[in-house]
Amino acid sequence: MNFLANLGRVVLALLTEIGGIVIFLKDALLQGLTPTIYLRQILEQMLRIGYNSLPVVGLTAFFTGGALALQIYLGGSRFNAESLVSTIVALGITRELGPVLAGLMVAGRVGASIAAELGTMRVTEQIDALTTLATNPFKYLVGPRLIAGVITLPILVGIADTIGIMGGYIVGTRSLGFNSYAYIKNTADFLELDDVTSGLIKAAVFGFIITLMGCYHGFHSKGGAQGVGRATTNAVVSSAILILAANFALTSLLFSK
Amino acid sequence: MMDEKAHIVLKDVRKAFGPKNVLNGINLAVPKGRSLVVIGGSGTGKSVMIKTILGILPPDSGSITIGGEEVTRLRGKERDELLLRFGMLFQGSALFDSLPVWQNVAFGLIQGRNTPRKEARDVAIEKLRQVGLGPEVGELYPAELSGGMQKRVGLARAIAADPEIIFFDEPTTGLDPIMADVINNLIVDCVKRLGATTISITHDMVSARKIADRIAMIHKGEIVWQGPARAVDTSGNPYVDQFIHGRAEGPIQMEILKA
Numbered sequence: 234m235n236f237l238a239n240l241g242r243v244v245l246a247l248l249t250e251i252g253g254i255v256i257f258l259k260d261a262l263l264q265g266l267t268p269t270i271y272l273r274q275i276l277e278q279m280l281r282i283g284y285n286s287l288p289v290v291g292l293t294a295f296f297t298g299g300a301l302a303l304q305i306y307l308g309g310s311r312f313n314a315e316s317l318v319s320t321i322v323a324l325g326i327t328r329e330l331g332p333v334l335a336g337l338m339v340a341g342r343v344g345a346s347i348a349a350e351l352g353t354m355r356v357t358e359q360i361d362a363l364t365t366l367a368t369n370p371f372k373y374l375v376g377p378r379l380i381a382g383v384i385t386l387p388i389l390v391g392i393a394d395t396i397g398i399m400g401g402y403i404v405g406t407r408s409l410g411f412n413s414y415a416y417i418k419n420t421a422d423f424l425e426l427d428d429v430t431s432g433l434i435k436a437a438v439f440g441f442i443i444t445l446m447g448c449y450h451g452f453h454s455k456g457g458a459q460g461v462g463r464a465t466t467n468a469v470v471s472s473a474i475l476i477l478a479a480n481f482a483l484t485s486l487l488f489s490k
Numbered sequence: 491m492m493d494e495k496a497h498i499v500l501k502d503v504r505k506a507f508g509p510k511n512v513l514n515g516i517n518l519a520v521p522k523g524r525s526l527v528v529i530g531g532s533g534t535g536k537s538v539m540i541k542t543i544l545g546i547l548p549p550d551s552g553s554i555t556i557g558g559e560e561v562t563r564l565r566g567k568e569r570d571e572l573l574l575r576f577g578m579l580f581q582g583s584a585l586f587d588s589l590p591v592w593q594n595v596a597f598g599l600i601q602g603r604n605t606p607r608k609e610a611r612d613v614a615i616e617k618l619r620q621v622g623l624g625p626e627v628g629e630l631y632p633a634e635l636s637g638g639m640q641k642r643v644g645l646a647r648a649i650a651a652d653p654e655i656i657f658f659d660e661p662t663t664g665l666d667p668i669m670a671d672v673i674n675n676l677i678v679d680c681v682k683r684l685g686a687t688t689i690s691i692t693h694d695m696v697s698a699r700k701i702a703d704r705i706a707m708i709h710k711g712e713i714v715w716q717g718p719a720r721a722v723d724t725s726g727n728p729y730v731d732q733f734i735h736g737r738a739e740g741p742i743q744m745e746i747l748k749a
Contacts, residue, residue, distance in 0.1 A: 271601075353587075361546050362584040366647075367573040367602035 257449045264369055265376030274377035282343045282378075282444070283385030287392065289342060290335045294393035297330050298322060298400025306409050318409065319419040322401035327428045331394040332386075333480050336439035339386065340472035344447040347378055348468035351451025352461035360452070375452075378444040386440030387433040394432065431487045438483060439476050446472040497522040497687040498543065498655065503552035505538055505711075512538045513549070514711035520704075525681060525688045527702035527719070529695070529733060531742065535711040536691035537581075540657050543689075544576065545569050556655070574602055577648035577686075581660040583640040585632035585647070591618070592628030595646045603651065617646040620683075621676050638669035642676065649680045656681065658690035662697045674700040695734050698722075707733060709742060 301322050309315045351374060354360050363370045398420060405411040447468045454464035496519035505513040512535045520526045530536050541547040543554055545564065554562050556572065564572055577598075585594045593600070595617055596610035605613070615625045621642040632640055641661065648656055661677060662670035674697050681688050681701075692698055698705055699719060706716035707730050715727040722734060732740030 357582055358580045358584040359586055361541070361544075362578070362580055362586070364546055365544055365573060365576055365578040366598035367570045368597070369570065373601065 253453065254445075254449055257452065258445065260371050261375045261379060261445065261448065264371035265379060267372075269372055270380075271373055271377050274373065275380050278377050278381035279385050281346075282339065282381050282440075283389055286339050286342055286385075286389060289338050290389050290393050291396045293334050293338050294326070294331060294397035295400040297334055298326055298397035298402075299404040301325055301330065301397075302401040302404040302409065306405075315409075316419070318405055318411065319401065319416045320423040322405070323398050323420045323424045324428055326397035326401070327394045327424065327432045329432075329480075329484070331397055332390045332432045332435040332439060333476065335390045335393045335436065336386065336443065336476045336480075337473055339389065339439075340443045340446075340476060341469055343382075344443045344468045344472045345465045347444060347447025348451040348454070348465045349461055351448060352454035352464040355452060355454050356457055356461060370452075375448045378448055379441060382440035382444030383437050384440070386436040386443070390432055390436035391429075394429065431483075434487070435480060435483050438479055442475045442479060443472045446475065495521050497524075497557060498689065499553075499555045500539075500543070501553040503539070503542060503549045503554060505535075505542055505547060505549050512711050513542065515552070516708075516711070516713055518706060518713055518716070520687055520689060522687050523685050524703045525690065525701055526704045526706060527690045527692060527698040528706045528708055529693060529698055529730075530691075530708035531693060531733070534708050536708055537659060539708070540578075540659060540689065540691060544573070544578065544657070570602070574598075574651065575654050577651065577653035577656040579641070579644045579648040579656070579658045579661055581663055583632070583637075583644035585640055585643055587632055589631075590628065591623075591630050591632065591635070591643050594632065594643060595628070595650050597647065598651045613650060614646070617650050618643070620649070620680065621646045622672070638665055638672070641665065641669075641673055645673070645676055645680065649684060652684055654684075654686055656684075656686045656688045658688065658692075658701075660692055660694075661690060661701075662692065662694045667696075670694065670697060671700075673697075677701050693733075 302318050305318045305321045306315055309317055351360070354374075360370045360374070363373055402413075402416055402420075405416050406413045450464040450468040450471070454460045498518075498520040500516050500518040503513055503516040504511070516535075516539055518526070528536055528539065538547060542549045543561075545561065549562055552562070553560060556575070561572055585591075586597065589597070592611055592614040595614035596605070596607075599605040599610040599613060600607060611628075615628055618625065618628055623639065623642055623646070627635070627639070627643075632643065635643065645661075648658075658677060661673055665673060677690070678701055688701075690698075690701055699722070702719035704716060705719050705722045706713050707727070708714070709729050714729045715725055717725060722730060725731065728741045732742050
């Protein structure tokens with residue numbers, strides 16, 4: 234019985250959390266994404282989410298592209314398919330690794346920072362203060378972050394794609410002995426627009442997930458420093474899981490087209 | 491007290507969080523331009539009461555009227571318009587860390603009322619002067635200020651838009667006695683200047699005596715006594731007597747003593 238009671242508690246807690254997220258999503262869409270739009274806030278968030286994440290996303294993409302080239306070369310050489318390195322690196326990065334890794338890195342960096350910032354604002358009554366100053370916190374805090382996330386993640390992923398392919402190119406031409414011209418030609422010939430756009434669509438969805446989870450957990454944090462810490466962890470973990478789940482769903486959807 | 495002249499009226503306001511009843515039928519009225527101080531221990535429902543009036547926490551039942559208008563059901567734009575008439579000084583000041591002081595003070599003007607930034611800045615500098623802070627403070631960030639200065643900036647923000655109603659949540663908590671007196675004087679001055687109706691919540695009796703026209707005592711989510719500030723020492727109410735003399739013995743039993 235004890236086991237069943239515990240299981241019931243976990244299921245109820247999970248359903249409560251899902252319900253809470255759905256209600257928050259409704260408020261975020263109906264209140265946060267309708268006029269008034271705070272342009273200054275959106276630009277500031279774009280800078281924080283996009284520009285400040287460039288180094289970490291760029292480095293991740295570069296090393297992943299390089300490692301991917303090495304792995305494909307190693308695997309391909311078992312059945313004389315080494316020449317596929319450039320194509321598979323390009324496809325792997327644009328369709329899958331670019332958006333997913335950028336999404337996960339940004340979830341760690343930005344999702345955590347949004348949850349910590351809004352969580353601190355919650356426990357120090359700054360969100361209540363916004364309300365008393367006749368400013369809707371959903372419009373002022375949540376809306377601009379969601380918009381900035383959806384706009385900047387695809388831009389970040391576009392840059393990550395380029396750097397990732399470049400990482401593969403450098404490893405391919407410097408240590409695997411590929412001809413530079415042939416590598417670039419192979420990449421350009423076989424890469425299709427759909428490969429890139431499917432990755433960018435994923436990125437926009439991931440941007441929404443990261444900012445939504447950051448805002449949700451920040452908004453609902455309570456209990457001082459420990460509560461803010463918990464909100465930060467929950468924001469990162471839930472973003473990461475949702476990104477991976479959404480990635481599978483989107484891949485299935487885009488694949489079936 | 492429950493007459494037409496009352497500016498803020500609460501009737502049988504109740505609020506519970508899960509099984510915990512925090513407000514158990516609050517009845518209170520504040521006449522226009524007067525200062526009510528609500529005293530009571532920690533966790534008795536003082537802050538929740540203020541937040542139900544502001545609409546931050548919707549009450550479960552009961553009526554709250556401001557100037558005769560029922561406000562418990564106001565949402566969205568109507569609620570924002572109502573809030574334009576309010577100012578609030580928070581216990582921890584609740585200044586926005588990411589904005590310099592002048593933008594904190596001018597926030598309600600710029601965001602809530604669409605006042606041009608230049609004009610809002612001039613108002614902010616003037617309000618800072620009224621609370622004894624120079625224009626140079628306007629350029630600093632809240633983290634660079636002492637607790638007392640943060641409180642003064644919070645006060646400047648609360649009065650920035652010349653509100654008709656101001657709430658003060660523990661205005662002197664955490665301050666040294668001299669700074670607490672400075673804040674009390676500023677509150678009295680600012681309120682007089684604006685002619686605002688105010689509700690303050692505090693457990694600091696020095697502060698209560700200084701800023702109150704009337705005092706109400708809250709205990710376990712109910713108003714157990716209210717009357718003119720000068721009558722607080724002769725109320726004959728055992729709760730009030732225990733509270734103002736700070737005695738451990740009396741009808742108010744701390745949870746720790748029950749255990």
